[in-house]
Amino acid sequence: MKPIWIVDDDASIRWVLEKALARDNLATRSFANAREAMAAFELETPQVLVSDIRMPGESGIDLLAAVKARHPGLPVIIITAFSDLDSAVASFQGGAFDYLAKPFDIDKAVSLIRRALEESLREASVEAAPAETPEILGHAPAMQEVFRAIGRLSQSNVTVLITGESGTGKELVARALHKHSPRAQQPFIALNTAAIPKDLLESELFGHERGAFTGAQAMRRGRFEQAENGTLFLDEIGDMPFDLQTRLLRVLSDAHFYRVGGHQPVKANVRVIAATHQNLEQRVRDGLFREDLYHRLNVIRLRLPSLRERSDDIPLLVRHFLVQSAHQLGVEPKRMSEPAMRYLAGLALPGNVRQLENLCNWITVMAPGQTVEVKDLPRDLTQGHPAPAALPDAALPGAAGTPSAVVAPEAAAVAAHDWIGLLEQQAAAMLGAGQMDVMDTLAREFESALIKTALKHTHGRKNDAAVRLGIGRNTITRKIVELGIDGAREE
Template sequence: MKPIWIVDDDESIRWVLEKALARENLATRSFSNARDANDALQHDTPQVLVSDIRMPGGSGLELLQTVKTKYPGLPVIIITAFSDLDSAVAAFQGGAFEYLAKPFDLEKAVELIRRALDESLREASVEQAPAETPEILGQAPAMQDVFRAIGRLSQSNVTVLITGESGTGKELVARALHKHSPRAAQPFIALNTAAIPKDLLESELFGHERGAFTGAQASRRGRFEQAENGTLFLDEIGDMPFDLQTRLLRVLSDGHFYRVGGHQPMKANVRVIAATHQNLEQRVREGLFREDLYHRLNVIRLRLPSLRERREDIPILTRYFLTQSAKQLGGDAKRMTDGAMQFLTGLDLPGNVRQLENLCNWITVMAPGQSVEVKDLPRDLIDGGSFAAVATPPPGVMTPLSMPEGSGALTPASSAPVTGAVEPDTWVDSLETEAARMLAAGQPDVMGMLGRLFESALIKTALKHTHGRKNDAAIRLGIGRNTITRKIQELGIDGAKDE
């Protein structure tokens, strides 16, 4: 993590903030004027910038303008005197995260810097592009058509609509379109519109201003701003709420949007790639999807074939997934016999590539020996070709994993070998079981959904322990007061009180 920069000509303020942040194990770097900070920005950046307004060698507002031009996602906290409220307003208009009024309470200052730090780290995690785009495998004619289409679109910024069944690899294709486009050096931002609650989706897309709604304690950039000059991938676009479709249409039409609670139009230079497994034409006929938005998105349509349409790719995909699974578990890759591979090639696999990957994970752990025969495959596949309960181990199989019935994914349990399926006996087992079930079902944003459930359970339990006093609950949980307040509002938790 990068250090927090403190820019102030008052040595005592710098010293106090340095010591307070050091007690929080946070690194700092201090400057006595804006000019030196500006020079340092030429070759380095902070995680958070804290700056006074009035200093020799340039004002804090000028420094703020420079930072927001070069690094729009970097939180800047402005220090101002009570007599400088006009300057504080100007700071917010210039994009400041928050301001500290002199004289300030040191504990509140540290809490504010902590909140800005959380925002900075969140922005960094969202905008960080994968180190390497996962390879798209396929030799079937249907996949060669997809590769040719990616090649034809390589120098284009045109909007693309990717269709296909769940598990066919729509996001991989979207990343490939971005990687081979003129925007490749800019951010690729992905958002699953079906995984975000309706009341939060607008803010996720367009951002919000401070005070726009309860809990909006600071301005926040949305995905359109994060993807500036790059690509925004909107997955499951068919599930977007109807009223938000109108706002999206506006952006696609003239390139302008407003933050939630904002009054200044913002310009978006973003390429949009959308994807859906649904029949958008049917949703238009049913009045669930705007026809004009459909035509805006459907400039170039790229349909991904199901695995049933490219059965000749199943062997190469199987070998790839078995190799990847072996690397993750630190063992040697299993090898499918000709009979077992022929059997797999004949399956329908309605979950497509994602389902095949889950099966390869199962084989890596559950199949005895290095050579996998048909009899070593999940019993449900052998008996009827059903994939629903692929993770249920055959009776008597010795395995260090708990494989809940119908999970379709791996669930670590005790390290000691056991016979048959193991019932979860700790909260970690239960969590892993639920994660396995969601992954097998093709549920999107499993990390986000389980993370929200986990946070909600922790906060509710802490509130019960403190009889609803959220400040005490925050202390017990080791988080800030503002953080627990925001989480309570975001998660819709009742029963909290300030005292």
Template sequence: MKPIWIVDDDESIRWVLEKALARENLVTKSFSNARDAMDALQSSTPQVLVSDIRMPGTSGLELLQTIKAQHPGVPVIIITAFSDLDSAVAAFQGGAFEYLAKPFDLEKAVELIRRALDESLREINIEQASAETPEILGQAPAMQDVFRAIGRLSQSHVTVLITGESGTGKELVARALHKHSPRASQPFIALNTAAIPKDLLESELFGHERGAFTGAQASRRGRFEQAEGGTLFLDEIGDMPFDLQTRLLRVLSDGHFYRVGGHQSLKANVRVIAATHQNLETRVREGLFREDLYHRLNVIRLRLPSLRERREDIPILTRHFLGQSAKQLGVESKRVSDNAMRFISGLDLPGNVRQLENLCNWITVMAPGQTVEIKDLPQELMVQNDKPLAHETISGGSGGSGGSINSAVSTAQFDPHVSSGSGAAGTEDCIRSGRSPETASPIVVDSKTWVSLIEIEAATMLVRGDTDVMDVLGRQFESALIRIALKHTHGRKNDAAIRLGIGRNTITRKIQELGIAGAKDD
């Protein structure tokens, strides 16, 4: 991490801040005047800059302008006397992060510097993530349409509305629009309006003045000010509270806004890109979204296809995410077999690209071999996505392989090329045998009995290629019966043996083999 620069002609202030920040294990570098700091910018940059406004020679405002021109991502905290509040306003308009009014409380000063430091590190992480993120992957015709739209918008400043299901990559497209726009060198600021409590969202967007509400101990810039000259991405815009929609409409209409508790109009030079998974036309009809704001946002609309509409992209996305996950963990990238890839490509994946990425992370960590087969995938993928069977669980004991007997594998999930039949049989889940999809015959099971759950688990294990099905399920079945019987007899194994219809020596041996605890002699 880079040092925190302190620029002040008052040696006592430099000394106090240096000592306070040293106690926080933060490295500092001090300058007695702005000119020396500007010279140092030629060879290095600070993580955070703390500067007085009034100094002999070059002022703090000039230093602010210089650093914002060269390094716009560096947070700048201005130190000012109460009599210089007009200068503080000018500092904010010049892009200052916050200001410290003299005389200041040292603890609050350190807290403010900490906040600026967190903001700086967050921006660095975003920039690194953006730099490491490749161009959006996709060869499907639907994605080619998206790419063409991004190209046509590359020199435009117009507002864009991105629609699509959750997890389709709306923020990735927004970043691409920013990256290929004339604003690419300026900040890209993202805000999920659904993730911020209603009471805080207004302050997050527009900032607030000191004392605007309880807990507002200092003025704060909002996302519009942070994105000055760049792009503001408002995700899940459909969830924005109705009263805030009015304020957003004003900014989009005339480019001006007020901080919460403020009286000075601020100018916003920001391109807004909004996104939603909801149908805004429906929300307008229901009175939940302003129609005039909808038309203001819906200048250019980009619809992202779901992963179901671009299944041909799943293999290249899978290989990309597996390589990305392996790189992060410092391990060799795993390979998905052709059968497993066909299986994954046939899944519904309602979480779209995000769900596929999570699956690849799971495979990297949990799959046993370098080549991933169907049997190595998470068992929950074997459950029908849109209509899961009634879920019952028979827990195994600690002996043997343990585990549980779960609900079924869906034909639609297991063999993407086969769909359920019509009529009554069509509502049942079919499980394929371990043979190839071309020759396998479906096993239709009744999902309403506990016996069917065993059949389902057995079929699942057979498909995975397990060769110890009888032993594993037999041990689970015996363990469940003995544990329930012991619970019924309060742990008395002789009574439990009588209730189960087996001998005393048999139950004693089974308890030892299965590792069942809690049994006692009568």
């Protein structure tokens, strides 16, 4: 984490803030004037900037303007005189995160800086694009058509609608479209509109002003602003609430929007790529999706084939995922025997590529030998039932490889991959024994297993694990402490 910069011509204020932040193990760097801070920005940037408003030479407002022009996502806290209302207003108009009125309470000042720090880390987590676009594999003719379409669209900024079943790789294709577009050096921001509660989605998309609603203690940029000059990927667009569809249509047609609670238009130079597994035409006929928005999004349609349509690619994908999974766990990759590979290639996998990847994770953890035979595959598959598109079963409470401290003897007899049956028997055993707080006990084990597995997959990176699990950074931090989980780090 980068240090917090303090800019103030008053040495005593610099000293007090440095000592207070040091007690919280937060690194600082101090400057006596705005000019020194501006020069330092040529070489590095802080995590948060705290600046006095009135200093010899350039003022804090001048510094704020210069910083926001180059680093719009950096939280800046302005220190003002208690009675200087005009300065406070100017600070917010310039994009300040908040302001401190002199004389200030040091504990409140540290609390405010911590809030700004959390916002800065959240922004960094959202905006950090992968160093390399994940590889899209496929030799089947249906996938070659997709690759050709990406090539034809490589120099275009046109809106694209990606359709296909869940698990076919729609986000990978969106990232590839961005990587090969003129916007490749700008942010790629992804948002699953079905994963955000309706009452939060508007703020998530468009941001909000300070005081727009209860809990809005500071102005926050939404995904459109974070994706400025880049690409915004809206997954599961078919699930977007009807009233928000109107706001999205306005942005696509007018190229500007308003933050929640805001009155000033914000320009939007963003390429939108949308995706859905649903039949949007049918949703239009059912009155659940705006027809005018549908036509705005459906400029170029790219349909991804299901795995059933590209079964020739299954051996290629299996080998890739087995190597990838082994690398994540630090073990030797498993090999599929010819009969086992033929068996997998003949399966109908409703979860598509995502399900196949999860299956390879299961094989890496659970298969007994280095060469995997048909008998080593999950019983669901060998008995002709579709395998669930879920996390590897070893990551679940009570499954083989992660034994629970309270697993009942009869539960141990259940097949390791039948985790729901195992959970039911575990709950029955605990209830039958008269144990109290069964829900809390099992929920804690379940959450602990999920978080530990996510941390293992992200090599301990807490922010990445939170994104993969679909929970907030503050939530995963709290859970790690509550559950006593080790091995997590910030970056």
